[in-house]
Amino acid sequence: MPQNHFCPWHEEAEELKAEVERIGTQVQALQTQLTALQRHVFGKKTEKLPAVEQQLRQQAASPEDEAARTRAALAKRRERAALKAQQAPTREVRHAVPPESRHCPACGSEDLKPLxxxxxxxxxxxxxAFFERQVHVQQVLSCACGQxxxxxxxxxxxxxKGEYGPGFLSHVVTSKCADAMPLHRLAQRVERGGVPMSRSTLTDLFHQAASVLQPLSTHLLQVIxxxxxxxxxxxxVRVLDVKKTRQGYLWTFLTQTPRGEWLLGYRFSLGRASTTPKDVLGCTRGALVVDAYTGYNAVTLPEGRVRVGCWAHVRRRFFEALxxxxxxxxxxxxxxALYRVEAQARDAGLVRTDAHRELRQQHSAPVLAALRAWLEAQTPLHPPKGPLGQALSYARKQWDALxxxxxxxxxxxxNNRSEAALRKAALGRKNFLFVGHEAAGENLAGLYALVATCEANGVNPEEYLADVLLRVQTHPNTRIGKLLPHAWKRRRGVEPPDSPLQPSL
Structure with a gap:
């Protein structure tokens, strides 16, 4: 009878096959890292893949549609420019004809009349711009009785007993939070304006303004x-520490009111744990639009908020695997194709309506079904640790939220709107590099919230802060919401802008 002999070459072949697969996965990962590094060093810092809106425009039905869209965009820009021009202070400068030119070039007559x-x-x-030193003199009257x-x-x-007015403090806050200007540069500019100033004084003024406005920034987060x-x-965000800096984080939370107004809140923390989302959104209900970071799991439990995924993050992962x-x-x-449906709803004015939901169910749902089938078919064909394997895994794990x-x-x-809300903080991080301590980070977050909400709703932050810095200290706490930027603007009878933030496309 034939005997079953052990085949050592078969075991070696299996080991070699596994080794080849492992090396292939490593090579693929290294190629992806090399491509990303080349793009970072030699190319644009942002992804080279055209924006979704740009891709949709390139797929226009005809040149006539593209020309009509260009004309509409140009007309809208001209309308905005005209509106801005009306808001600018205007001074009329008269230019008279000089005496030596006051004669008719045809007949030489000097009897000329205005035309x-x-x-x-x-x-x-x-x-x-200029700073002024105001000397306030209070009149004192006495009675003839002498008493x-x-x-x-x-x-x-x-x-x-402060020496600086509300307009000065609002200028300091706006310069740092809206213009990302470091305080030592602002101190130099103030010095050029004729006011003795040091960076330490501006730092104290910045934190004083944050302390005064803290009830407003706290209430803003509660409304959100x-x-x-x-x-x-x-x-x-880097935080100054002994001989080095340590890692801190600036969190943003934002929402849109039924009137179309955007509310932006910020919170600073020394860690990235789930403590901050729990402090802000704990015991609340609704939907939370976030990426796949697990720090938000604490507020998206079955008894908490419903998690909504981000297709921009999915798109970025597949682009990196290309x-x-x-x-x-x-x-x-x-x-x-999903974003094309959203563009159709936006162009038809159906956003956030029942018709928008029906449009998604008719057109987006079949796209999602086809994408799901493609994900299932592609997953066994790619190493799980490879770039495409990781992108496939990310999309499948987040499918319910997506x-x-x-x-x-x-x-x-x-989640592009919240990423756009952090751009100002990212610019400031490049300019003033770090915050001095935890309390400074909290003050910066509170002022960021008020300034960003002003900008999102078309409110001049300097004008707003100069007004509420005086009013918030005597305003009833039960009606503190009346001093938030969107309500402050509403009281002046001005409607919010159509698109205060970057569009999601």
């Missing part, structure tokens, strides 16, 4: 937390 209102030319000129004395009221101040749909994200896996383009095409937008028109496709 119409004259020729008008618009010139924009820069008038340097009664009446004194005029003293000027209002943000801080008792009570909303049905909340966007959230976080970004690292150099080593060209088949990732199929996933990008599916995702582009598809919730189909049944609710209020939910967006991505």
């Amino acid at each position: 119409g209102t004259g020729r008008t030319t618009v010139v924009y000129e820069y008038v340097p 009664g004395v009446v004194t005029a009221p003293a000027p209002q101040k943000v801080v008792d 937390a009570a909303a049905e749909v909340v966007w959230a994200d976080e970004t690292p 150099p080593t896996a060209p088949e990732a383009q199929e996933a990008l095409d599916f995702i582009l 598809t919730r937008f189909v049944s609710d028109a209020r939910l967006p496709l991505d």
